[in-house]
Amino acid sequence: MGEPVVIVEGLHKAYGTTAVLRGIDLQVAAHEVLVIVGPSGSGKSTLLRCINFLEDYDAGRIRVNGRLVGKREINGRLVRDREANINDMRAEIGMVFQGFYLFPHRTVLQNVVLAPMRVRGLSRAEAEAGAEALLRRIGLLDKAHAFPEQLSGGQQQRVAIVRALAMKPAVMLFDEVTSALDPRLVGEVLDLMRELAREGRTMIVVTHEMGFARDVADRIAFMEHGVIVEEGTSAQLLDAPRDPRTQAFLGQVT
Amino acid sequence: MSRYTIDLASVWGLREMLLSGLLVTAELWILALALGLVGGLTVGLGRLSRRKVLAWPTSCVIEVFRGTPPLVQLFWFYYCLPILFDVRLSAVVTAVLSLGLFSSAYVGEIVRGGIQSVHKGQMQAARALGLSKLQALREVVIPQAVRRMWPPLMSQAVDVLKVTALASSITVPELMYQTYNATSRTFRFVEFYTVSALIYFAICLPLVLRLRRLEWRSGV
Numbered sequence: 001m002g003e004p005v006v007i008v009e010g011l012h013k014a015y016g017t018t019a020v021l022r023g024i025d026l027q028v029a030a031h032e033v034l035v036i037v038g039p040s041g042s043g044k045s046t047l048l049r050c051i052n053f054l055e056d057y058d059a060g061r062i063r064v065n066g067r068l069v070g071k072r073e074i075n076g077r078l079v080r081d082r083e084a085n086i087n088d089m090r091a092e093i094g095m096v097f098q099g100f101y102l103f104p105h106r107t108v109l110q111n112v113v114l115a116p117m118r119v120r121g122l123s124r125a126e127a128e129a130g131a132e133a134l135l136r137r138i139g140l141l142d143k144a145h146a147f148p149e150q151l152s153g154g155q156q157q158r159v160a161i162v163r164a165l166a167m168k169p170a171v172m173l174f175d176e177v178t179s180a181l182d183p184r185l186v187g188e189v190l191d192l193m194r195e196l197a198r199e200g201r202t203m204i205v206v207t208h209e210m211g212f213a214r215d216v217a218d219r220i221a222f223m224e225h226g227v228i229v230e231e232g233t234s235a236q237l238l239d240a241p242r243d244p245r246t247q248a249f250l251g252q253v254t
Numbered sequence: 255m256s257r258y259t260i261d262l263a264s265v266w267g268l269r270e271m272l273l274s275g276l277l278v279t280a281e282l283w284i285l286a287l288a289l290g291l292v293g294g295l296t297v298g299l300g301r302l303s304r305r306k307v308l309a310w311p312t313s314c315v316i317e318v319f320r321g322t323p324p325l326v327q328l329f330w331f332y333y334c335l336p337i338l339f340d341v342r343l344s345a346v347v348t349a350v351l352s353l354g355l356f357s358s359a360y361v362g363e364i365v366r367g368g369i370q371s372v373h374k375g376q377m378q379a380a381r382a383l384g385l386s387k388l389q390a391l392r393e394v395v396i397p398q399a400v401r402r403m404w405p406p407l408m409s410q411a412v413d414v415l416k417v418t419a420l421a422s423s424i425t426v427p428e429l430m431y432q433t434y435n436a437t438s439r440t441f442r443f444v445e446f447y448t449v450s451a452l453i454y455f456a457i458c459l460p461l462v463l464r465l466r467r468l469e470w471r472s473g474v
Contacts (some may be wrong), residue, residue, distance in 0.1 A: 054378055083386060091384030101379035105397050114393060115383035160379075167383060 003066065004029050005202045006051065011060035013046055013226075020046045021057070022226035028171065029199040034233075035213040040225035044206040048173045049222070050093050051204070052093040053086055065094055065170050091119050094164030094172040098179050100156045102163070103146035108135065109144040112163045120167065127166075134162040138192060154185030158192050165196075172196070172207040195226060210253055214238055221245045265449050272446075273325040275432030276453060282349055282418045282428055287411055289354025294361020301366050312362070319359030325420050328352045332424045349421035351429075357414045364406045368399035408465045412458050419454075429453060 006025040013021040022041045024059060028034045036044050049055040051062055052091045053070035054069055059250040062069040063076070072079040075195040081089075081238050102111050112131035117121045122130070138158050140151075148156055164172060173191065190212050207213060213220055214234045221231035222241070228242045241247045265272070300312030319327065331352040335341045341353070372395050380390035422431035433450040437443050 052382055087384050087386050089467075090382060093382075094381075097379060097382075098377060099373075099375050100373040102374070103376065103379070103394050103398075106433040114380075115385060118389055118393065119384040135415060164383070173323065 005032075005065060005119050006049070006204065007045075007063040009010055009061045011047070011050060011057055011062065013043075013050060013057045020226050023052070024060070024226075024228060026221060026228060026231070028202060031207065032204055032218045033197045033201075033203045033216055035205045035207060035217035035220045036223055037140065037207065037210070037220060037249075037253075038229075039189075042223040043226040044223050045175050047173050048204065048206055049149035050097070051171075051173060052090050052095050054074045054095075056080070065091065067223055069093075087119070090190070091115070091167055092170045094167060095171070096157070096161050096164055096177045098176045099150075100153070100160045100180070102156055102160055104148050107145050107147055108140065108151070108159050110201060111148070111159060114164050115163070130142075131162075131166055134165060135159075138162055145240050152185060153181045156248045158180065161189075161192060161196075171202040171204065173208070174203065176208065178207065178209060210238070210250075222249060224249070257347065258444065261304070261442060262445060265436075265445045266437045268440070269445075270430045271454070272429065272449070273437055274366065275427060275429035276378060278346070278426065278428040279415075279418050280420060280428065281429075282346070284416065285350045286414050287351035289350065289359045290357030290410070291413065293354060293358030294365055297362035298369070299367025301362060301412055302369060315355075316359045319356050320363070323355070324356045324393045324417050325365055325423065327356055327425055328420055334415065344424045345421070348425045349418070349425060353414060353417060353421070357410060360410050360413070364403050364410060365399075368403035369395060371402050372398045386416060389432045405465055405468045406421050408461050408468070410474050412461050412465075415454065 006026070006028040008026045011021050011024040011169065012019070020093065024043075024047060026034070029095075036047070038044050046055060050057045051064070056070065061071075067089060068078075068081070070081055070086055072078075072081045072085070086169060102108075105116070106114065109128065109131055112134065113122075113127035114226055116127040116130060117124060119179060120127075132141060135144055138161075140155060140162075143151060143155065143159075148159070151159065161172075161177075168235065177193075177194055178189050181189065186209070190209060193203070193205070193212070194216055205213075205216070217234045219231055219236050220237040222243070222245075223229045224227065230237060230241060230246045237246065238250065242251055297312040301310045301316060303309050303312075329351065330345075332345065332348045335343065335348070341365055376394050376398065377390055380394040381387070385393065418428060419430040422434060423427050425431065429450060433446050437446045440446070
């Protein structure tokens with residue numbers, strides 16, 4: 001594996017006096033799928049939101065493709081980067097949310113082409129060609145001109161994934177993307193994510209779906225109280241966890 | 255009801271007086287609404303600002319204008335401005351200014367409510383795709399907010415029209431003022447006040463009907 005795509009070093013983040021992340025170190029190599037599991041409130045979502053700088057962080061460094069995220073270094077001190085640079089950086093990092101957040105006033109196609117046109121500067125024709133190819137792939141080309149509310153939750157979430165993919169990001173972040181779905185719609189979203197993993201996308205996935213984690217993860221990290229307690233291959237972590245906290249957590253969910 | 259003979263001819267005889275009043279009312283209404291939209295957008299966004307220097311004064315302006323009677327505001331501008339600041343404005347300008355500020359306060363709350371009603375996730379999803387804050391506002395948040403702002407804005411427009419009648423009390427020659435003058439000439443209170451009410455109603459009706467449809471469509 002070459003240079004890691006994502007490098008997180010000594011990441012700290014607090015909301016007021018509540019420490020949410022207390023020294024996170026992790027790396028994700030190109031084509032690797034890292035799954036993060038852990039109880040609610042362990043800081044998993046906050047970690048993802050720091051990686052694309054939707055949340056500022058207090059200490060530590062995050063690099064994506066070698067570039068610092070959200071910060072620049074002046075005389076050894078980290079200061080907030082210029083907005084334009086932050087926006088550039090975010091365009092390289094795809095994020096999919098638990099709540100989908102498709103733009104309800106825009107059609108499916110318009111949702112997918114917005115960022116490629118406004119951020120990447122593609123022409124409408126180029127952006128639509130790309131978007132249609134992606135929609136065809138997930139079997140939703142016939143919904144291109146439908147509005148999000150006309151789609152099922154599973155379809156909406158797949159469109160949200162495609163909307164992020166349309167930016168050709170270096171890494172995709174998935175934040176509990178199946179948690180808000182009707183159980184019978186979870187499968188179609190996980191299937192799409194499996195496919196993305198198979199084609200070698202670099203992914204960081206926060207999930208409660210242990211079966212999915214086992215199938216897809218190259219590595220799994222277990223987080224609790226703002227630290228990564230343990231990480232390893234899915235076999236190591238799920239079948240032979242070493243840390244008693246990991247054992248306790250897995251005992252509850254499986 | 256007592257026996258009263260309606261004399262519409264008296265109204266017809268003074269139709270030009272009413273018409274000139276109607277034109278002034280329309281002028282007042284449109285200018286106050288225009289000022290209200292611009293002012294409302296400003297104070298609405300100001301109140302949403304994270305910067306206290308912006309949020310605090312705009313909140314004060316909004317609360318003062320919403321918490322006092324528009325008639326008092328009108329009199330205050332008309333009588334107190336010249337005394338306190340030596341500013342002399344015509345009655346019409348005073349009325350436009352005063353009604354414009356009055357509606358700014360309400361429009362400001364409509365703007366704020368509209369923007370706040372758009373889920374935070376919408377902004378985040380847009381930013382996560384690399385859009386700048388301004389692009390996210392323009393392409394994602396404001397279009398959704400505006401849709402929700404239409405019904406309350408139309409209802410606000412109706413309110414402002416009705417409030418323009420107060421300008422008669424500072425001698426602005428609008429419809430209410432002319433109606434009053436007409437009655438003092440003819441003593442035909444029933445005819446003039448009824449016709450005047452019907453004129454106000456006729457202007458409001460299309461807006462009210464449109465509002466009904468909007469509210470019905472958005473399921474409010």
